[in-house]
Amino acid sequence: MRIAAITDVHANLPALEAVLEAIDGAGIEETWCLGDVVGYGVEPDACADLVRERCDVCLVGNHDLAVLGALNISSFSEAAAEAVEWTRGSIEERTLEFLGELEPNGERQGIGLFHASPRDPVWEYVLSGEQADRGMDANPCRIGLIGHSHVALFFSRPEGDERGEMRGGQAGDGALLDLSRGSWLVNPGSVGQPRDGDPRAAWLELDTEAETACFHRVPYEIERAAAPIAAAGLPGRLADRLYAGQ
Numbered sequence: 001m002r003i004a005a006i007t008d009v010h011a012n013l014p015a016l017e018a019v020l021e022a023i024d025g026a027g028i029e030e031t032w033c034l035g036d037v038v039g040y041g042v043e044p045d046a047c048a049d050l051v052r053e054r055c056d057v058c059l060v061g062n063h064d065l066a067v068l069g070a071l072n073i074s075s076f077s078e079a080a081a082e083a084v085e086w087t088r089g090s091i092e093e094r095t096l097e098f099l100g101e102l103e104p105n106g107e108r109q110g111i112g113l114f115h116a117s118p119r120d121p122v123w124e125y126v127l128s129g130e131q132a133d134r135g136m137d138a139n140p141c142r143i144g145l146i147g148h149s150h151v152a153l154f155f156s157r158p159e160g161d162e163r164g165e166m167r168g169g170q171a172g173d174g175a176l177l178d179l180s181r182g183s184w185l186v187n188p189g190s191v192g193q194p195r196d197g198d199p200r201a202a203w204l205e206l207d208t209e210a211e212t213a214c215f216h217r218v219p220y221e222i223e224r225a226a227a228p229i230a231a232a233g234l235p236g237r238l239a240d241r242l243y244a245g246q
Helices: 013-024 044-054 062-068 078-090 093-100 129-138 222-231 236-244
Strands: 002-006 030-033 105-108 111-114 143-146 153-157 167-170 176-178 183-187 201-207 212-218
Touching: 002 013, 013 044, 013 201, 013 212, 013 222, 044 093, 062 078, 062 093, 078 236, 129 143, 129 153, 129 183, 222 236
Parallel strands: 002 030, 111 143, 143 183
Antiparallel strands: 002 201, 105 111, 153 167, 153 183, 176 212, 201 212
16 A cells, blocks of 8 residues: 655645645555644645545644643744744634544554654653654554654664664655564654755655655745734744755
8 A cells, every 4th residue: 555644734735735736646545643733834624624634544633732832832932932822822622622532643554653752642752762762662653754853854763683872863755665574663754844944845655565765845835924924923833844854
């Protein structure tokens, strides 16, 4: 099966549309979303409608939970908290109902799915080998997909008698992973707010028969996402960072 994994849409409709168009052209059979459909951007309902329509699996992320009122936002940055409050005042009931039905982790096709990490599906950022090592121990599956950090990356380690040093790093457009051996945690990168220096929207292509994963980046009209953020009166940083991928 060929699968598209997306995550951290963050109410960025132009980015989501561009990614879905690329997915349509790639012969994908299923699409999985790892959460944070809303937050930061200003088109939460349109993005949630598309995710609900197009994705076979969707998780709930910390920003989704915050908008639902299920998570305290005291630890959020000031800009993130403002975006949550704006979204709470703007979002449609149908979107709240959709988000309220989701879980932060799951499993499909023998692959563990987590918004953040296997140890803490809501909050933990997996950015180091040590975190990934512990996450792999907590994952009941050999392969796990994670989001939350907005960075396209991977971690792997050998298993059994070959178990040894953790390998990992950021992954650029077109990077191909052989997932046939060892344990893996793979982050597709963010659709709506990349933070790895590449402003293009990110998604991951999985081939379960070949046991491979390929990272993809898609250009989109950033101005179409940034201008409405500014027009809504949200902090300028939320719009500016889209151009830099940071």
